[in-house]
Amino acid sequence: MADVLAAPQQSKADTGLRTLTLISAAHWVSHFHMLVLPMLFPFLKTTLGVGYIELGFALTIFAVVSALTQAPTGYLVDHFGARKILLLGLCLGGLSLVLIGLHLSYSALIACAVLLGLANSVYHPADYAILSAHMDEARMGRAFSVHTFAGYLGGAVAPAIVAALVTSVGGVGALIVSGAIGPMVALALLVFGVPEASAKHQRGAGGPASKQNIVTPALMVLTIFFMLLGLSNAGISNFGVVALMNGYGAAFSTANVALTAYLGASAVGVLAGGFLADHTHRHGQVAAICFGVNAGIVLLIAMLALPPAVLTAAMTAAGFLGGVIAPSRDMLVRNAAPAGAAGRAFGIVSTGFNFSGILSPLLFGWIMDQSLPRWVFGLSAAFMVLTVVLAPFTERKREQRLASA
Template identity: 30%
Template sequence: MADERAVPTGLGAEPDAKPARTLTTVCAAHAAHDGVHDSIYVLLPLWAEAFGLNYAQVGLLKSAFSGALAMFQMPAGILSERLGERFLLVLGTAAAGIGYAMLGLSTSFLMLFAIVALTGLASSVQHPIGSAVISKAFAQGGRRAALGVYNFSGDVGKMAVALLLGSAVTYVGWRTATLGYGLVVVALSLVILVMLREIRGAAPPVLSPMSAAASGGWGFTDRRGYSVLSGIHVVDCACRTGVLTFVPFALAAKGASAATIGLAFALIFAGGAAGKLVCGLLGDRIGLIRTVVLTEFATAGLIIATLLAPLWGAIVLLPLLGIALNGTSSVLYGTVGEFVRADRQARAFGLFYTLGSIAGTLSPIAFGVVGDLAGLRVTLVSLAVVALLAVPLTLMLRSHVSKA
């Protein structure tokens, strides 16, 4: 563990005077942004039908959003140190809402691809900045629990938007539905502007002599531990993104309508929300290692079970699949801060999310090609195998967790 004298003082490490308000506001932003991001899964089958897309093109659309996230999440974390966390969060939220509203203007695959990518670029600021703001707001205690609530809020947004969007497209079509939700997100950016008025971002920290030499760079207190943790995150994101991209097509093949697919994702995200809370608590009780191993084995088994079950059986299994898919993330996110100095957490979270986003970018493309060549069944079985790759990585983390 790093010497306590190496911890910087100054605004970057100060506790928030009103942590509850900060947590509530950032959670609302998280819910809105994750609603933008994950409602795309509901829209993919509709876009495939509207524009005549194959699995590889579907994967490219999902990867356009994830790729934009991967490109800008790390720079966003660094920029927030100079421009302010509040400014970038408000700007990104407003731009994401405008981009989502513009989806309905698409007349071709290329135009849709471009708008999805721009929306992802705008939304990329939320994860690193939101995580860093909360991590600093609860620096004096309750950080892991606060980050668990933060992650839970994202799944609430996913669940609500998936359910509402799936219902709305039945009555007004996907173009009008995306316009409506986009405007809601723009309005939220104004709320964030007001509620986070006391958040100015991290001023240059005042360091003690022992830490002055380490003031640059990433601020790792355990570089190898952070690297292994990031590797688990990469595998977890690759599996989760691939499953969520192609599960709606498996459901459609079983006879599911657009409204049923919206309900299905609401159930997945409801399970995910519960999973993040439950697994966060489970991580405190049985440890990070056992929790991650348990969730990854459960993920692999439930992917296969969902694939083999009839439609009604798959619907019943989806909340459990959601718990397994998302349960890993809370314990991973809550551990990042243990390997990094307080004044470098924005960029460390940015790097962490960027690595996951790169995996989430490549996964739909790769498994889309697998789907076109070998079929949807082989694609989902392959994703179950990928989930199990996280197990040996998790076992490597044991000595580093005991240090943190």
């Protein structure tokens, strides 16, 4: 088994495109698997005889487990190899869905949520460790952008794929087939030879990463930064339609078109942001400028009842700017990570996203329950302003670290 999992020695030129394709495929799976259970809620509610509170509790379990295991998984990635951990994550996530498909029960659903949360903690530390070690430095921003775009794509196509599976093979079949995708992609990574990445691939001047302090002020600020990014996006993505309908009198079709434009523009913005990230070292300033403008746009949406065409244009611009900063966001983490500790660094900061996933449904749900739909956009704008405040601090910390190296 050790020989099978050992990556062959290949040059960056030989492995670059193949590595990016394989790692992006794995990221596609992670976002696809996150939405399989929510897309099957109607089937699970009827079959298991439970309510939406019980089903929502399973998603909370998923988010909590993923949040608690991100940083420990980053440690495993750096010390045992990102390739091995990624393969295990793909298989674990897939088999968890197969498990509930073969044994439909509420206890199996909770077990599936735990295993999916554990599997989800693998992707960011492992993916970014491999990309950081094996991609061309001059194209690192674009590599990160393609990787992020693949994740967005996995989430975007999940509803259609799951719906098609339910129609063709039923709810149980949809669970089993969706789960089987994980081990299939893991097999593809083995066959096509995704390279390994661990602490030994990046030795800094100060010695092995295991002797360095990974919990740095820059990474702590970036963790908060990631949480604020998640909160600013979650409010609009999850509650944008109902907020527009209840607070502004927008028609259901208008609200859905506006949200679709926002999400689609985010994906395009990610790809554009990759080129921008490769042509600047001021990633914190990129994030600050984009989100400063974005905060103004979202605040405008919060304050005014815009005509449908103007609303869609504003949502498109907001989504695009939100996507543009994603590669620069990832470059900030890579620059702040001690040598050989990319897995742990991305594991730590990714907990910010997990915590936003736990907090945002409660926070924005409470806002809607208080009949304050405009504050869905108003509070999102406030979170964007806070990211603007934090971004220069992370950039400044990075410069101080480089100066002292």
